[in-house]
Amino acid sequence: MTLPLLRCAVLDDFQGVATSSADWSPVADRVEVTAFREHHGSEAELAAALAGFDIVVTLRERVPFPATLFARLPRLKLLVASGMRNAVIDLAAAEAHGVTVCGTASSGTPPVELTWALLLGLARGIVQENTALREGGPWQSTVGADLHGRTLGLLGLGRIGGAVARVGLAFGMDVLAWSRNLTDERAAGAGVRRAASKEQLLGESDFVSIHLASDAGTRGLIGAAELALMKPEAYLVNTSRAAIVDQEALLAALNGGRIAGAAVDVFDTEPLPVGHPLRRAPRLLATPHLGYVSQDNYRRYFSEAVEDIAAFLAGEPIRRLG
CATH class of the missing domain: 3.40.50.720 (NAD(P)-binding Rossmann-like Domain)
Known part of the structure; x- marks a missing residue:
């Protein structure tokens, strides 16, 4: 049968x-x-x-x-x-x-490649320049941000954060890392400096990339107060979990020009609704959760x-x- x-x-x-x-x-x-x-x-x-x-x-x-x-x-x-x-x-x-x-x-293949694609896209204005070239816009409208000699701040230095750190070091960046359980020995073993606090990391970094798990201790870790600590010429990259960054605070920082830009691959609601304000936010490079795709x-x-x-x-x- x-x-x-x-x-x-x-x-x-x-x-x-x-x-x-x-x-x-x-x-x-x-x-x-x-x-x-x-x-x-x-x-x-x-x-x-x-x-x-x-x-x-x-x-x-x-x-x-x-x-x-x-x-x-x-x-x-x-x-x-x-x-x-x-x-x-x-x-x-x-x-x-x-x-x-x-x-x-x-x-x-963790989202290390996507992290760097987004970071480099931000730093060199890839989307804006490509769009302008294709649509007959101005020839060169952005001035790229350098990576060599700049500080890369990593929130999280686990398997993914450690791999991101190695690429940053290869670019000649000064890599700074922080998480609640990170030790000087672990940081030194990865060839990076340990920040004494997330506040120090945010204040010193030219690029901040998030590589933490989402749990009770990390949800809302980056809010309005933390974004205010970042340099106005700094960039934020989140390919980790949406809940770690307060979405409304990020929108306000982008709309107010308080940071140079952000790249995001994760969202509170996915797929992101068509009318969502993040789809129109200035200085934002966004991808539809492609990290593991x-x-x-x-x-x-x-x-x-x-x-x-x-x-x-x-x-x-x-x-x-x-």
């Missing part, structure tokens, strides 16, 4: 590459895959869209799965999320509703999602979260 196919939903497949980024044939005889290219903006919309699915694949922390959503999805049996840590999935609720939650290996990462995520599904079907789930 042929078993009915289980239905698997892939969420937020904006580029339409979920099924081509991995070989799904190991589960093709048991699973029918549907990829959603549009984002579901509310829990009600998401619950309606997923009502007929047994398996859901979601990327990182894009979509919250609270207890109320699990209660609305009685058919759901397996939830696969990229990465091995996810703060927006209620794991206790998943267990209570009989849903197995599995992850994948962490990204092999790369060919190698997608290949890894979706290939391991297929492995997770196959293992679940075999009755031996792997890479379980919680």
Whole structure:
């Protein structure tokens, strides 16, 4: 007797590459895959869209799965999320509703490249100059900010922050780092100076880049008072978590010209609503959460999602979260 196919939903497949980024044939005889290219903006919309699915694949922390959503999805049996840590999935609720939650290996390409793309784009006015060139605007309208000899301030010196630091050192920058648990020894081992406080780092840095996890201790870490400490010619880059920077305070600083500019890849609401003021903010270089959006990462995520599904079907789930 042929078993009915289980239905698997892939969420937020904006580029339409979920099924081509991995070989799904190991589960093709048991699973029918549907990829959603549009984002579901509310829990009600998401619950309606997923009502007929047994398996859901979601990327990182894009979509919250609270207890109320699990209660609305009685058919759901397996939830696969990229990465091995996810703060927006209620794991206790998943267990209570009989849903197995599995992850994948962490990204092999963290957002170091995007951090530097944004920082360099800010420093050299790449977007403005490219737009002017294409549209017949003025020939040279910006004066670029130098990196060599300038101070790069890193909020966080973990795996990603440390990699960003190495690039900054290669550019000949003076790299300053701070986090609550950073020691002189750890900073010296990375070839950087440890700031005594975040206030010192913000006041001394020409470029500030954030590489901290979002938790109770870092939410709202950069607000109006902290932005006021930055030099008027300094730039802020956030490819980490939106909650670390007070969005309204950043908007006010940009609109008031209190800092030279900012680059942001993460937002309080994603996708960012069309009419959101950040879309019109001056001196802002913004990208739609592209930090982990790369060919190698997608290949890894979706290939391991297929492995997770196959293992679940075999009755031996792997890479379980919680």
